[in-house]
Amino acid sequence: MEVKLSVRRYDPESTNTVSHYQEYQMEMDEASTILDALIQIREDVDGTLSLRCSCRSAICGSCAMRVNGEAGLACNTKVIDVIPSDGTPIVVEPAGNLPVIKDLVVDFQPFWNQVKSVEPWLQPAGEEPEAEYLAPDEDMLHLAGVVSCILCGACVSDCTVLEVDSNFLGPAALAKAYRFVGDPRDDADAKRLETLNQEGGVWDCTRCMKCVEVCPKGVAPMDRIMSLREKVMDAGHTNTNGARHATAFVDSVRHSGWLDELKLPIKSFGIFNLKAMIGLIPLAIRSQRAGKVPPLIHKNIPDVENVRKIFDKVENKK
Amino acid sequence: MKYAFYPGCVSRGACPELYTATLEVCDILGIELDEDALKSASCTGAGVLQEKNLRLGDTLNARTFAMAEKAGLPLMTICSTCQGVMSQANERLVADPEYLASINEDLKEEGLEYKGTINPKHLLWIIVEDLGMDFFNSKVVRKLEGLKLAPFYGCYLVRPSDALGFNENPERETSLESIIEAVGAEVVDFPGKSLCCGFPILTINPKNSVKMVANHTIDAKDRGADAMVTPCPLCHLNLDGYQPNASSAAKRDIDLPIIHLPQLVGLSLGIAPEKMRLNKHIVSTKKLLSELAVAP
Ligand code: SF4
Ligand code: SF4
Ligand code: SF4
Ligand code: SF4
Ligand code: FES
Numbered sequence: 001m002e003v004k005l006s007v008r009r010y011d012p013e014s015t016n017t018v019s020h021y022q023e024y025q026m027e028m029d030e031a032s033t034i035l036d037a038l039i040q041i042r043e044d045v046d047g048t049l050s051l052r053c054s055c056r057s058a059i060c061g062s063c064a065m066r067v068n069g070e071a072g073l074a075c076n077t078k079v080i081d082v083i084p085s086d087g088t089p090i091v092v093e094p095a096g097n098l099p100v101i102k103d104l105v106v107d108f109q110p111f112w113n114q115v116k117s118v119e120p121w122l123q124p125a126g127e128e129p130e131a132e133y134l135a136p137d138e139d140m141l142h143l144a145g146v147v148s149c150i151l152c153g154a155c156v157s158d159c160t161v162l163e164v165d166s167n168f169l170g171p172a173a174l175a176k177a178y179r180f181v182g183d184p185r186d187d188a189d190a191k192r193l194e195t196l197n198q199e200g201g202v203w204d205c206t207r208c209m210k211c212v213e214v215c216p217k218g219v220a221p222m223d224r225i226m227s228l229r230e231k232v233m234d235a236g237h238t239n240t241n242g243a244r245h246a247t248a249f250v251d252s253v254r255h256s257g258w259l260d261e262l263k264l265p266i267k268s269f270g271i272f273n274l275k276a277m278i279g280l281i282p283l284a285i286r287s288q289r290a291g292k293v294p295p296l297i298h299k300n301i302p303d304v305e306n307v308r309k310i311f312d313k314v315e316n317k318k
Numbered sequence: 319m320k321y322a323f324y325p326g327c328v329s330r331g332a333c334p335e336l337y338t339a340t341l342e343v344c345d346i347l348g349i350e351l352d353e354d355a356l357k358s359a360s361c362t363g364a365g366v367l368q369e370k371n372l373r374l375g376d377t378l379n380a381r382t383f384a385m386a387e388k389a390g391l392p393l394m395t396i397c398s399t400c401q402g403v404m405s406q407a408n409e410r411l412v413a414d415p416e417y418l419a420s421i422n423e424d425l426k427e428e429g430l431e432y433k434g435t436i437n438p439k440h441l442l443w444i445i446v447e448d449l450g451m452d453f454f455n456s457k458v459v460r461k462l463e464g465l466k467l468a469p470f471y472g473c474y475l476v477r478p479s480d481a482l483g484f485n486e487n488p489e490r491e492t493s494l495e496s497i498i499e500a501v502g503a504e505v506v507d508f509p510g511k512s513l514c515c516g517f518p519i520l521t522i523n524p525k526n527s528v529k530m531v532a533n534h535t536i537d538a539k540d541r542g543a544d545a546m547v548t549p550c551p552l553c554h555l556n557l558d559g560y561q562p563n564a565s566s567a568a569k570r571d572i573d574l575p576i577i578h579l580p581q582l583v584g585l586s587l588g589i590a591p592e593k594m595r596l597n598k599h600i601v602s603t604k605k606l607l608s609e610l611a612v613a614p
Contacts, residue, residue, distance in 0.1 A: 069509055160514040164529040203522050206530075207365050208514035209477035226369045233370070242522045249366040253378075258361040259327040286559065292335065292598040303358040306428045310381065313424045314374040 003028045003079055004089035005037055007049065010100050019100070022046075023089055028079055034092060035063055035074035038104070050103040058216055061152035065104050066093040071157035071214045095157035097166075110166065111153050114173035118192070120180065125187035139184040146179045146224055148217040155211035155221050167200040171211035171221030174202065178224035181231060193228075193235045202228045203242030254311045257301030319348065319448060321394035322355035322386040324404075324438070326362070328551035329396055335595035336551050339580035340396050340441065342594060346587045347449060347457060349441075355389035356382060362403040365474075365518075373421075379407035380421045383438075384430040393438045396580070398550030402474025402482065404438040409481040437483075440475060442549045442579055446493045454500055459588040461502030462610060465545070467582070468506040468538035469494035470557065472550030476512045497579070498547065501586035506543040510534040517556040525567075531557055532564035535574045545606055549579040558600045575603045585612065 003026055010019035024041050035053055042049045054060040056075045063074040067082050068091050082090050098106040124133055155171035156162060162170050169177075177196055180186045196202050202225050211221040233243050252260045301307070329336040344351050359382040361367070363375035382404075386393040395401045411418045412434045422431050439447075445454055471494060475482065484490050495505045516530030535557060538546055548554055558576040565572045581594045591612055596603045 160516075160530065161519075161526060164516075164533065165523075165526045168526075199523075204519060204526065206473075206514045206516060206518045206527075208473040208518075210473075210513070213477045213479065229369050240522075245521050246366055246369050249364070250370055253361045253363065253367060257358075259331065259364070286562065286600050287332070290598050290600050292332075292595070292600070298331075301358055301360060303428075306358065306381075307360045307378070309427065310377050310424055311374065314371065314377050317373065 006089040061150035071154040118177040123188035175221040322391040339594035384432040398472030398475035465503040468543035
């Protein structure tokens with residue numbers, strides 16, 4: 001079949017140091033992948049095209065890039081599945097949120113720094129066992145998904161928070177942190193959770209699910225971040241806007257059956273955080289002025305006792 | 319067609335204009351709304367409650383589904399977050415009969431049981447799939463020609479795509495664009511349309527949240543959009559309510575009106591703008607409406 005590719009090119013050594021898109025047209029087999037297409041370009045058409053790859057079977061994690069705007073593994077993406085229906089070329093770009101070195105090759109140093117900062121190694125306490133550290137199978141099952149991470153960076157490429165804040169630890173590193181916090185053989189939980197509770201940690205994720213959607217290995221980083229939030233709160237770190245927000249939200253639903261938007265921000269900032277609260281006042285004034293005001297008195301839903309009973313029943317199970 | 323209406327907290331709270339516009343639009347489109355079937359339904363949990371206790375969230379949503387089932391009606395949402403949270407809960411409940419049975423144990427006392435037959439649907443999908451575009455086109459009385467609109471979906475209406483039924487209903491991926499075209503306006507495509515508006519971290523990391531608002535609104539504006547349209551009231555709250563903050567953070571004018579999906583539909587059905595409280599937005603819609611020659 002006939003395939004058109006538009007590849008984002010960038011060469012720091014050329015006189016033209018702005019990136020541009022270059023189109024290629026070629027004949028490909030129905031079974032070919034984006035990586036096959038790129039290698040064919042490099043081999044037969046244009047030897048200057050740079051990209052990373054190794055295993056070609058979605059194992060090594062070197063070929064993450066954006067295809068039609070979404071991150072994934074080039075070796076795992078079939079050309080036929082991504083041909084736009086309107087006849088335009090398939091757009092291939094380097095992974096996002098990481099500096100481009102050349103063409104489709106990005107600098108992974110920020111990625112490794114993030115992963116390293118969560119101390120991704122086992123830190124057991126107590127006496128060293130004679131043989132290996134043992135763990136019951138059922139305690140390790142919940143880690144099956146997260147240990148599948150191949151550190152490809154697809155999630156980091158498309159993370160919506162990293163796009164505005166490079167201080168965020170990011171989905172891959174946070175998933176890795178969960179891998180150790182959740183490991184029964186690791187005894188550094190207290191220290192780990194304390195770090196994860198800080199700015200740039202678990203609370204900065206927007207829950208946008210981009211990382212879940214693009215991860216080629218089913219790691220579901222966001223779900224791990226949510227589990228970490230629960231663990232952070234259970235460990236007694238409740239003095240952050242994030243923890244207060246979650247608690248205030250749940251309290252509101254328990255109390256009235258639905259969300260009390262007026263109280264939520266006040267409770268999430270903490271009653272004593274005047275500065276943050278003053279920051280919110282403009283919205284209240286603006287809403288007043290626009291005549292767009294939420295009802296001042298938050299009513300309970302009918303039969304709210306039934307909701308409260310469910311809270312009691314389910315929370316007792318925990 | 320009759321639906322059990324789930325308005326969600328935001329349309330009953332901070333976005334009353336969404337509630338009003340929905341009622342007006344459904345009336346003309348012949349979508350009959352039962353407002354009683356779910357009057358005792360709780361919040362979906364918005365993903366926040368799920369952070370603390372997933373099972374609790376699933377139980378509350380199963381309770382809502384059971385109420386719709388009892389009324390014998392399909393369920394309609396008008397918020398991307400409500401829709402997404404419900405779709406995800408439903409996926410877990412329906413996939414695992416044992417789990418569903420144990421959840422139903424906790425609903426028994428109230429005389430409720432969820433059998434797994436509900437398929438919650440956002441108004442956007444109802445228009446495109448249940449009514450169909452031919453029917454919708456036949457109802458449009460005012461073509462909004464010359465208007466350039468950027469779509470903004472809200473994360474929960476596009477991800478996770480499998481729980482949202484994108485495989486069975488691929489037209490969902492471009493449903494907003496279909497509506498924009500059907501009302502005679504031009505689609506301004508931009509990569510931010512399926513990204514996050516930043517609302518969930520508004521009180522956690524306001525700086526990042528405002529930056530997201532700035533990025534999306536400025537990008538859409540620079541690509542020529544006259545306004546942005548969203549099926550998510552939370553996105554609306556952030557993109558409209560915090561646009562002044564975004565504007566000062568980015569040190570430039572943005573002035574991009576954010577329109578709720580039903581307001582856009584309503585304009586094309588000939589409903590008066592003030593009936594849909596289009597005059598009650600933070601970013602004024604006045605100029606937009608005067609260009610369309612419909613008085614605000
Ligand atoms: S979590 Fe998934 S997307 Fe992210 S680095 Fe690991 S394998 Fe890649
Ligand atoms: S869910 Fe969180 S970590 Fe994942 S991409 Fe979105 S913001 Fe980033
Ligand atoms: S998810 Fe949001 S809009 Fe929906 S019911 Fe809950 S708080 Fe309200
Ligand atoms: S864009 Fe933001 S507010 Fe809207 S659904 Fe996504 S996370 Fe929620
Ligand atoms: S080449 Fe190894 S993952 Fe693609």
